[in-house]
Amino acid sequence: MKYAIKIRKISTVNELENAWNNEDYKQLLERFNFPDAQSNDPQELQELLFMAITDFETDEAAKIVLDYTLSEHLTEGQIEQLSHEMLLDKVSEEYPVISLHKALFNTNQLLYKAYNGKFHNAEATIVDFEITPLDNTESYISKEIVLKCFAKNLDNHSLILRLFKNKINAVEAFEEANDVIWELQKKDSFYRLITSDYWMNKNEILSEEFNCEIEFFEEES
Template structure:
């Protein structure tokens, strides 16, 4: 199926708006022993949470938030190890299971805000682009990743690690872990959020590309 993809803009961000909901802030306030959350206005949740977090040692605070967000995916030992590692390492880039990168990015940023930069800085890329197919098709993260990879340099980390999978007809399961968010902005205009670790502006060799994806590459549900 023939397509054309064109990059419109790439920018770097340190925070992803909307990941943390007011309900999360309220629940975390309780986890940090703040007992009067019900008396607060919703607009106060985030500010009060950042203050409550700093009543704890950084590794203790990290463990509390990791347990809240990832206890269904990580065991107690993994959480304890991460709570110490994330003070020194960019776990949102280096953790072996890349499906953890998206939540770890947001957990790290919350802690970084609370402790005024004590946790390492990690950056996300927001990429806006046009993607046109000659036929009607539902755009998925897998399709976007296959298409956008044609714009990347062969030297890019994404190409070096995933070239074989990108060329394969097998389902590209890693797409959900690499493309954190996919938003449709207009008829053929889209926005993705990914880690700068995977897609930095310098990784793009081309701004526009026309090519073809085989039915076997895009027919997965």
């Protein structure tokens, strides 16, 4: 399958737009003993939440936010452990379960801002790009297709290339692609991918325009 890629814009950010909504803020305010917040202004609610958070010790605050964001995926013991590890490491990059990285990123960055830098700062990469199927390649675009295409245009030192070489080359199934790329959004005339700076940063991307050919893993019958 062949594609032509044209990158429009690459951005590095330390928070994701719409990561939190008003209901999230109000639910968290309750958990931080600030119930019945009347405002519907997200900026005001965020500021109230930051004030409420900083009344708590850092590990206790981390535990409360982690419980809100990840209690369906982690045990109480895992949350307790992570609440301490977050002050020492970038858990949104290093946690072994890749599917939780986005939620851990949002949690980490909320606490980073609330405590003015006591937590590690993590970053995300946003790429706006056009992708055109070539030579009768079907038009459907998936996270796996996008990640394999971009892998063809990354510096050899890229973590993606080092960790997922066999998956990129279709020697093995690439199930992790759906978690490495946090979001793949279809815009009017382009796509937008969002991932961790840990997986892909703008300094690793070699060309703004490139063609590539990719393959998919097929199990032997």
